[in-house]
Amino acid sequence: MALLEVEGLRTVFPSQEGEVSAVEGASFSLSEGEVLGLVGESGSGKSVTAFSLMRLVQAPGRIAAGSVRFEGRDLLSLDEREMRKLRGRRMSMIFQEPLSSLNPVWTVGQQVMEPMLLHGGVTRREARERALAMLARVGIADAARRFNDYPHQLSGGLRQRVMIALALVCEPKLLIADEPTSALDVTIQAQILELLRDLQRELGMAILMITHDLGVVAEIADRVNVMYAGRIVESAPVETLFRAPAHPYSAGLLQSVPDMGEERERLPTIRGIVPRPGEMPPGCAFAPRCPYADAACTVAPPPVHTLTDDHAAACVRPLGAHG
Amino acid sequence: MAETLVDIAGLEKHFAVAGGGWFSRRKLAVRAVDGVDLAIRRGETLGLVGESGCGKSTLGRLILRLVRPSAGAIRFGGVDIATLEGAALRAVRRRAQMIFQDPYGSLNPRMRVADLVTEPLRIAGRPPAAGYRAHAESLLQSVGLDAQHAERYAHEFSGGQRQRIGIARALALEPELVVADEPVSALDVSIRAQVINLMQDLQARHRLTYLFISHDLGVVHHIADRVAVMYLGRIVELAPKRALYATPRHPYTQSLLAAIPAATPALRGRRVALGGDPPSPLAPPPGCRFHTRCPHAIERCRREDPPLQAAGEGHSVACLRADEIGPIAIPLIQPGGRAGR
Amino acid sequence: MIRHILSRLLTVPITLLLVALVAFVILRLTGDPVEIYLDINATEEQRQLLTAKLHLDEPVLVQFGLFLGEVLRGDFGESLQFGGPAMPVVLERLGATLQLVAAALTLAVVLGVIGGIVAALRKDRFADFAISGLAVAGQSMPSFWLGILLIQLFALHLKWLPTSGTGGLEHLVLPTVTLATFLLPNFILITRTAVLETINELYVTTARAKGAGEAVVVLRHVLPNAINPVLSFLGLQTGRLMGGSIITEAIFAWPGVGSLMVKSIFQRDVPIVIAAIFVVAVAIVIANLIVDLLQSAVDPRIRLD
């Protein structure tokens, strides 16, 4: 059974033109211990998807439709108290900006202990010991000394390690990581990715890795969902996506990353710009930018085309499907 | 060999730290740029890479004289501009222009696009022959925007379009040098490629010289002719692009290349991550600045500060053990090329 | 942190020097002291004697220096109304003022912070409109008229409370409420803004993602971060509070420094006025230092700079 099953998720925000969908009919599942990459550009709805799963969408945004089943329970029908029992204990989340995601007035130790104390079952002493062990586990060298430091006294890399420690201290089954390395330098990014990979294996947890960086996906994901303009346009195992992307958007994205292996005069580009929310074209949202689009693409949102068991694309004529 | 446009010698910039207070005896200074020698040749694209806080942005601003150097010389077209002031400085600034990282903040939100792109001409007191309005439209067209866009305000545009406006503005004065400070880092991947292609087209058309500052080694690989790598205020390696990526000599460059996320899943986890954090530029370590994180550091590295020395054709490196370590090739792509059609 | 406090302490003499300058200028503007101290029948000899005694024949800068010296010794001259040295007279009245200010401040801070938090948490709902609306109306209320209204209602009509003067706790109620409304509306609005700004911070989302309930989120994560702007504002408002106490004391004939000062102004009793100014200035400076200490106690980024 899947750990997480999302069906037809729709999250909307009010705007002057009425409600606008940030996420439109997202469906995917995540097995235990699996790392799923959720790739998209800014405004694609990938972060809103993550916040929706935790039911932490900020008002006035709201989840308008769909279901989220986690460990067999429908999260969207739980009351807030039940939901709170899951957050931080069964499912956790980390964010892009480690400095702003840590509370500046509490010490690192207090913040790592807090999830355990909130969910009960441990004494302060046990919580302290486990927090110290967790800080050491995420690679903080002198955990005992850092325990009493405040976030502003740490470097960016250490802060993200602290954030990971407090997210994982209750050993959740699912970690939602929202661009956890995007604000970090490339050498620190490599350290954090390696740490996440190790912890994922060790704790047997699933990770939903939200990123705009295909390199991060290549490093860590087992499967990938590509999002564009609020919809999931392609879902594939990571090797498949990099070898044979089926959606023209995925293919364009892969090609427009500069490649250090070959020298090209010009970078292949995706023409045009992402449509603004509220100005979505009636058919496929990518049609105005798609080199292969024709009249059929502008009528209705394209159906999901299943190419193989584990590869699907929301495209009228996915690449490679017709030979 | 091409003519040298910018020649930098012994350049230093130390920022006094605010809030040191009246009662602190030791004056703290961030050594943002701490002894840099560098030449930029006319018509080339010099990539300047390094992590945040290494001083690459400050170096770019020093060359434009947006900040005043603490020591050293900056010869621009043969003239030392390091200590110019007032009107002479403002005149020199017009020969070099900048493309900024933040396409949102670098355009005054209260000005129309037509005024934004022609403002440098107004400041310089050089009205274009065709009139400001017509000139604004032709500038916009040259960066791939519509002439009708001239009437709008910046917030009506997407990030990529704003960056095009910023580029049009930088070109208004027909500068010899353009310093591009992370020009595509704030943009989405699919938009990045458009802007990079545009910059290359404009370079060919106007025979521009670029100093391209970026933390993204992939982008630099695509656009640069030569690459300089900075660490804690120093240039640690300088080489033609192909040599730098194929045979990096400095352990820091090697680690940087190794840290780039894999281009394809097949390459994942093959490389060793560099440990630790960079030391604070407030108190750079003695000796070689990289020795605290260097896998090859020996006792000598703690004491001796290595100079930038020749290590092959056009290739120089600041490492005491460069010869012993030798070039290490980093697998950057999967053999057999990549996906797509 | 020590350095932080030291640098704040350095502003104290600057502030007091400025106050001394203002006081000195006023002293000179009020007219010839010789005329004030002596009656019309005084002889020329008496005049010259007093002129020399008050150093009025020296250059202005020297006079200012001598004035500073007197101020440092706490010597503000003899009161015309009371005969003795001015300072003890003022200090005697200080207790009543402090009592009033402390009561009003407590009321304003407690109600202001609670009101601000409630308004922020119920943003754009009825409670927010009611509280914020009242706060804006309160900002527009001239406090002296509020005092008059309170007297009409509670003293004249209902006869629950005395109109003025001191005595038991019942005398303290109306002046406290009047003075508190000088600050309360601003406290509500500042707290509301601070809480609204904090509540959107990512670390508050982190707390929710840990499974924290609303009470924990507000009390442990929002409030400790939102309280600092409120404290800064409190520091800026101490001057306003002292100014308000002057008016409040005048309305209710409260026997504090403020009513003494207003009375002395009309009596041209300059030594009392100058002494009172210094007492008020020192009180403000001390209050600001306390606020500084509180701020660095709350925020480790200030404490460990």
Added chain:
Amino acid sequence: MATRRSGPRFGHRIKIGLGAAIVLGAVLMAILAPLLAPHDPYRQDLLARLQPPVWAEQGAWKHPLGTDNYGRDLLSRLIYGSRLSIMVGVSAALLSAVLGSVLGMLAGYKGGWLQQVIMRFADAHLAFPEILLAILIVAAVGGSALNLILVLGVSGWMVYARVMYNLTRAVRERPFIEAAVSHGASDAYILARHVFPQLVPVLTVVCTLQVAQMILQETALSFLGLGLPPPTATWGNMLAEGRDRLWVAPWIANFAGLAIILVVWGINMLGNGLREHLDPKAKERR
């Protein structure tokens, strides 16, 4: 998570409209005072002392709001009183706006010792009760309309200086300023073309709200007997006179108080509405 029509989106329009209407009404009343007032505000009629307003038992239409201790018509005094209060409030707010903005902008843009001197001075001044300073100076030099404007204007500068300083520093850090520098612009050009226009919205808001503060301060001074000397018709004077007759004629104080609160509230509404209207954060949300 119910959907709510976000109220504040239109709220600021209502506030601006209501505030502007009240302010406009008050200004018109001040300008047209001789046409509107039924009586000479200074004519005493000792036979008609302390008459109650028209709706009270002994009230009469001759004096719609009643009379004061000297038999002067309260409505007329109220109408004439608006002239001085509004003129003093607006002039003082504008004077301090000019002083404070210039100093604040200079301190924020130039930095260095200039900033240290200006801002330390502003902090010291801000800590000192402005009403106390005004009391002292007026007590020393006497109350006239010009003195009041000067005193209130000078003692209000640091509010603007603080706000403009912080804002200028923030604007200074924005990349388009650096862009202008890189085009070879001079300091004067940058201040005039790029910095000042960014400050105008906030300056407008602060200035509006300060007019309300200045009116309150002027009435407070008059109330303490330190404003324009009697028998001048000002709202503060009327309040002070009414205070001594609270037992027999509470209306004297209350009409003046109502007039003050209405006008000040109108100005505050206008200021707050403008702030919400101009708030860039609110704009993004729209």
